[in-house]
Amino acid sequence: MEKERISYHDTVLKLYDRIKKDGITNIWDRYEAQGFSGDPDKRCPFCLKGARCDLCSNGPCRADASIDKRGVCGMTSDGMAMRMMLLRNVMGTSTYHYHTETTLRTLKAVIDGKSPFKISEPEKLRKFASRLGLNVSGSEIQIASRLHDFVKEDFNRPFTEPSNIVEKLAPLERQEIWKKIGIFPGGLYGEMMFSTSSCLTNVDGYYISLALKAMRLGIAMAYQSQIVNEYTQDILFNIPRPHEMRVDLGVLDPDYINILPNGHEPFLGFAMVQLARKPEWQEKAKAVGAKGLRIIANIETGQEMIQRWEMDDVFYGFTGNWIMQEALLASGCVDVFVCDMNCSMPIDPIYAEKYKFKLIPVSEVVAFQGVENRLDYVPELAEQQAAKLLEMGIANFKERRDTVDPITGLTINNAVVGFSTESILEALGGTLEPLLGAIKSGTIRGIAGLISCTTLRDSGQDVHSIAVAKELIKRDVLVLSMGCGNGAMQVGGLCSPEAKELAGPGLKALCERLGVPPVLSYGTCTDTGRVADLIAAVSSALGGVPIPDLPIVAAAPEYMEQKATIDAIFALAFGLYTYVNPVPTVTGGPDLVKLLTVDCKDVTGGIMHVETDAKEAVDAMLVHIEANRKKLGI
DSSP states (O other), X not given: OOHHHHBSOHHHHHHHHHHHHHTOOOHHHHHHHTSBTTBTTOOOHHHHHTOEEOSSTTOOEEOBGGGTBOOTTOOOHHHHHHHHHHHHHHHHHHHHHHHHHHHHHHHHHHHTTOSSXXXXXXXXXXXXXXXXXXXXXXXXXXXXXXXXXXXXXXXXSOTTSOOHHHHHHSOHHHHHHHHHTTOOOOOHHHHHHHHHHHTSTTTOOOHHHHHHHHHHHHHHIIIIIIIHHHHHHHHHHOOOOOEEEEESGGGOOTTSEEEEEESSOOHHHHHHHHHHTSHHHHHHHHHTTOSXXXXXXXXXHHHHHHXXXXXXXXXXXXXXXXXXXXXXXXXXXXXXXXXXXXXXXXXXXHHHHHHTOEEEEOSTTOOXXXXXXXXXXXXXXXXXXXXXXXXXXXXXXXXXXXXXXXXXXOOOEEEEEOOXXXXXXXXXXXXXXXXXXXXXXXXXXXXXXXXXXXXXXXXXXXXXXXXXXXXXXXXXXXXXXXXXXXXXXXXXXXXXXXXXXXXXXXXXXXXXXXXXXXXXXXXXXXXXXXXXXXXXXXXXHTTSOOGGGSSEEEEETTOOSHHHHXXXXXXXXXXXXXXXXXXXXXXXXXXXXXXXXXXXXXXXXXXXXXXXXXXXXXXXXXXXXXXXXXXXXX
């Protein structure tokens, strides 16, 4: 594939050349090899359309709505496509909630006095507990204990009983819609059971019923998993606040011991930073010939960390998102790759052997063929486990440095990270009025929540995401970026103050007045719930404007995996215009496509738009934004 089909980032292109020279399997060549007739994007037409099923022994079956060709059981292509979408959403929800449960285990260790962490944001603890209707008298530990027990009980509520968390946190206008159409959820575990049970062969084959169950699940996930997770992490590790962070692969210096926490859970990453900042650990590193010991933030674990903690010479910087994983491992600069839940690739052991680093799973759900050494995270042992990981890095340095020729001279840039609802309010003087005033006056036309992964489908890594973001800011649309797509924005330069020069005149003026970039780094994919909470606050501040009528869009320019699909379905349930790319695997179901892209607007107010061209995608988003501005009389 040509260079622009590989990656937007020059550092990745340089390391791709190294990987090719070394003759190692890599994600770009593997992607290309999956295509038919020399076209990397040409795949099985039934699979691309979602019109196939292999869930029972009568299959695999293929369906074709144009000739009423159904599966052996009689299921239509609409039902096949939506059932597989719902099953993906169960997987995404389960993975989100695995993270949330680990966060709560960490909170419980703090409550019990058995953790190196502490309550860092007592005021947020009180505010969040109060929103949930809890008693906020007594000590911080007592309040935290009530919060922990309350949410755990709600997770396990039967799907037939309404979730207390959703009742306390979701906008009333949305709750009324959800109750009217029967998608107000119960407890998350019950909802996952309800959805999965519905997908059994010969149980629910009706695409509309399956779509409504997916929305139920999405609502439960956003409020019970995402908001509880992120707000609890804020309570423990700090509310994100704006600060500069070094980004791109140039943060890897071969003369330092570099330990990279990777995945989605930041707990051992934070524990390692706390230890590595102590002089005795830096002295241990220097004793083996290194200049020092650094913790380098990586992928979504890295996003969780850099949003909350400022950089120094120990917590040095952030590399990028998951597609560049093999590139950074091939840099010859990594000593330990610490793999928590999500985004560690099955191919990593080959890179560990070639480039002499330790590959250590630290989550029960992560495993690699041939890798037996692991250190599953135990909240009560976080400090001891962090120390073992640092020792592994120190022990590894000499062999890695003596035997691997590192790639040096890679780019290093700065991005402003750490925006959250609270920090945006702080930047606006404690109120949403300056932002609302900018929207009302037309200084900015609207807001886009860019909640995206990164994928090689149709374009190189981050190419389409950056193209969409540039088009949005050029049209005076403020972008809040989350997920792996946030790494694209940071490394691609759009989260730096200098990026205001790429913005339209109104947005540029707002950036200059507030001292912010045109793309605000808002966190990870788990922050989807957080941004929904912000949108609800905007709705309330505008006098209770219904969510579908706001000049706000959701955009996933490069969605990739199962967590992204449940985010998109939640956005539809929440009432948002939702742009997705690549084309989802549902096009074989014409009635399902109509439901998602047309009819949904009359059900929840949300609508899905699919478009592969960045400019045309943003054209359509602006049509929606301008129509809502007209509806609101602004």
